[in-house]
Amino acid sequence: MITFDIPEFLFAMKVTVVDALKTVIDPELHVNIVDLGMVYHVKVDDINKCILIEMTLSSRNCPMSESILSAVKNSIIRTFPDYQAEVSLVWEPAWNYRTIPEAGLRKLRGL
Amino acid sequence: MSTIGHNNPLYKIVSTHYLIAGLFFLVLAGMLLFSLEALSGHYFQPKILAMTHTAALGWGSMIIFGALYQLLPVILETKLYSIKLAWASITFFVPGIVLLVYCFWIFDPGMYMQIAGVLVFTAIILFNLNVFFTVKYKKQESIFQEFIITACLWLTLTALLGLLMVFNFQYSFLQKDHLHFLRLHAHMGIAGWFLMLIIGVSAKLLPMFLISEYEKKHLLLFAYYCINAALLLFLLDGYLHGINGYTYFVWLLGVTGVCFYLFYIFRCFQSRIRKDVDLPMVKSLFSFVFLAAGILILPFILYYHLKNDAFAVNLSTLYGSLIFMGWISLLILGQTFKTLPYIVWVKHYEQLTGKVKTPLPSDLINKGLLYAQSFAFLLFLLAFISGFLFSSFTLKSIAAGSLAVTALSYFAHLIVLLLHQTKTEDYDHI
Incomplete structure (x- = not known):
């Protein structure tokens, strides 16, 4: 479940940010990082024009870590050209298969 | 953070191993085409020895070395110790294998074979140093690293015994005959190196x-102890007494270990x-x-061996073929296109x-x-096994042709992948 810290008057951004993040696909699992439950928190700082994404990865030495993180950054900048993007990698709570949301599970099961 | 960046030398060392292994696979297929007659005879003969070492070192171990350089950081969650050491290892490994296989093929057990043995042994030591130092700097311990380290130790012992046998051709210092040591050498390689390593890597990656x-x-853990205990008992008892009735018990212990592992894989598959x-x-x-299938043939080999029946020799060749060409090759053919892309x-x-x-x-x-590669390899396996069981030269020829098609399509696929051109699409156009 993603938590949001977005000013009320920018509330419409919430859907657009999530849509942008949904274009980032895990290269092995073939499912986007939102549906996999890897994005934990989204913060929009309208004063400094910055969007902060707090997320995790499937493992600490994921060989795809750099490509996933740069994809997240690029997807935000592509969607919000006036904003900067920052990605913060966190390991708590640890991601595992039990934390995958229902939407992600359905996709993984090919439903 | 990434292990393989745009200019990262890991890409070069890994792809070089894959390419060279693909070339050795082609050579192996070519050797089979020109030595079908040899398959009907005893396994301790030049062409079979040349093919076995091409399969075990040039094909199997070469690709495992390359894949491990790529996968160790993922499995052990740490960085590879040294790329330079990996290059040093392959620099000794390739000429060593080429020379060794050539010396077996023409059967020249002299100085060149000894040089080849030393080169291969040095390459293996350098590879092992890289693995040991990578593990040493790892923070947490895991069962996977136990399998990998143990596999490397067995590989060293396999290579050492192989080296001693090469020198023994000229200096005859070993107390027992070559066939006796060949059995120990082969099983240290199959159960110690390949099986231990494949269990360690697959137990992490398949899930x-x-x-x-x-x-x-x-x-x-049960699999680890059973297989290693069986192998140690086999080596000790095999060295002292040769094959005897007690070997059935050793086999049973090893099979129990493999069953624990296969059950683990089955449960992973079931709960996916x-x-x-x-x-x-x-x-x-x-x-x-x-x-x-290979393991199930073993008691029959024992049975016929104890009866001094020559059929044991034929079954041994079938056993080796199932292990190298069935299990190891099929696994490599599958996993190459899970990892290289x-x-x-x-x-x-x-x-x-x-x-974009x-x-x-x-x-x-x-x-x-x-x-194409999958179909050709399936045909190879069917034709080869049935050709062996029915002693049909025609079926064996079909098998050799199919293996050549498999090796060609595999190598072509490697080239296609490594020459891949960047293709992107704008999001606006989707």
Whole structure:
């Protein structure tokens, strides 16, 4: 479940940010990082024009870590050209298969 | 953070290993085409020895070395100790294997074979140093690293015994005959090196690829102790007394270990979240059928051996073929196209993701070549095993032709992957 810290008057951004993040696909699992439950928190700082994404990865030495993180950054900048993007990698709570949301599970099961 | 960046030398060392292994696979297929008659005879003869070492070192171990350089950081969650050491290892390994195989093929057990043996042994020591130092700097311990380290130790012992046997051809210092040591050498390689390593790596990667949360690692621990105990007993008893009735018990202990591992893999497969299984994974899982088939032949080899029946020799060749060409080759053919597309993809798309739409690693695979290779290899296995059972030269010829097609399509696929051109699409156009 993603938590949001977005000013009320920018509330419409919430859907657009999530849509942008949904274009980032895990290269092995073939499912986007939102549906996999890897994005934990989204913060929009309208004063400094910055969007902060707090997320995790499937493992600490994921060989795809750099490509996933740069994809997240690029997807935000592509969607919000006036904003900067920052990605913060966190390991708590640890991601595992039990934390995958229902939407992600359905996709993984090919439903 | 990434292990294989755009200019990262890991890409070069890994792809070089894959390419050279692909070339050795081609050579192996060519050797089989020209030595079908040899398969009907005893396994201790020049051409069979040349083919076995091409398969075990040039094909199997070469690709395992390359894959481990790529996968060790993923499995052990730490960086590879040294790329330079990896280059040093392959610099000794390739000329060593070429010379060794050539010396076996023409059977020249003199100075050149000794030089080849020393080169191969040095390459293995350098490889092992790289693995040991990588493990040493790892923070947490895991069962996977136990398997990998143990496999490396067995590889060293296998190579050392092989080296001693090479020198023994000229200086005759070993107390017992070569066939006696060949049996020990082969089983240290098969059960100690290949089986230990494949268990260690697959036990970590198969659940990752299948998305399974099955975590009963004690099954792996049982497998570890049973297989190693069986191998140690086999070596000790085999050295002192040769093959005897007691060897059935040793076999049973080893089989129990393998069963623990196969049950672990089965439970991972059963509890997987991802329901669709791609062709490379199907091949990888199917390869274990050949491991099981090979192991089930062993008591029959023992039975005929104890009866001094020559059929034991034929069964031994079939056993070796099932292990190297069935289990190990099928696993490599499957896993190559699970792992190689990733390093190629990272090289081309790591910095582009999110900016433009990029293909996924699995999109880099050429489906036509993959199906051609799979079909040809299936035909090889069917024709080879039935040709062996019915002593049919025609079927063996079909098998050799099919293996050549497999090796050609495999190598072509490697080239296609490594020459991949970056292809992207703007999000606006989608």
